[in-house]
Amino acid sequence: MERSELISQLKNDVIECLNLAGTSPNDLDENAPLFGDGGLGLDSIDALELVVMLEKKYSLTIEDKSDAKTLFASISSMADSILALKK
């Protein structure tokens, strides 16, 4: 799967798993931070929903704290982690 295609799919996944009603994939900036100010403003429970979704759909698990920080930086970095896993 191409990176751009995966990013587009991830945007749909994020909208669906977090029930972001009224948000379209185009509204989501793939490079915006997922958490904190200036980004999507997600919280800990949202993080948990994303974790479950990434594990179930993309078999992505993490064992190191720093990996988690990289993965959760943005939708782009989520896509990069998934692609790296598939290599």
Added chain:
Amino acid sequence: MKKNTYSKKMWTGRMRGGYWGNYIFLRLLKIGLLPAYALLLFVALYYVLFRINLLKSSRVYLEKILKRKISVPSLPIFKLALNFGVSMLDRAAFFGASKSVRIDSKASDTLIRRALKEKRGVIILTAHVGGWQIASASLASFGIPVSVIGEENEDEKIKRLISGNDKFTPPNIIPNSPESFFYAYSALKRGHLLAMHADRFISGRFLNANFLASEARFPTFAYALARKTGARIIQVLCVRKSLFNYETSAFDITPKSGCRDFESEALRAYVGNMEFTLERYPYQWYNFFDFWAQ
């Protein structure tokens, strides 16, 4: 479940007194706990008389638990401040290899061991009650990785001063940030042990629960994490039963799998156990802000 980004400047649990204040207490602890307690009497009195702003919010809690009017300053506030100081000194003495401070954690250890055998991960929920830090020492004895969600909020100099006496391996601290929760989730799925406080709501999602006859906000992340991972939730409370002697009690508050109201049911049990404990030990709850004002 409600979502809130509300956050206000609140009591952080950070040690007061600065480097030299802590240094003097630690020097006294080398002589023994009683000389340190003697100095603490004056320090607690000083805080009640001259730094009452730091303590006055505890009036709300004391009125609820003692079911009577409390003036500011007053003897109950002094007792609460003194008990808090004693728990801090006991902690420093305990982690400094003092044999004076003892903890009986048999009951909680048994329950935690039994839960760990299920290999589904265990979330230990604590509260700012009694000697919670002393209770954390026994977590290292289970022979599996332990992570603690919390903040390292002490000044570096004070941390070095205390850790210089530390005979225990510090647990793996996971900062209280969303990125860390991926790691926490994975750790639980591997059957590890995760510990956190669940009595202090700062921001994020919360549920209201009736605590000491009034609605208060409690964080819900731990319960959501348990629902998603299937981990057991063991609530551990550690109180000082008598001079130098602590005891833990533990409660399995995991709702039945598939319970429709999983988070609320677990929270109700958590709050109920805390009330039961505080009714017996009213001067061992250390949240020095108006818990119900949020």
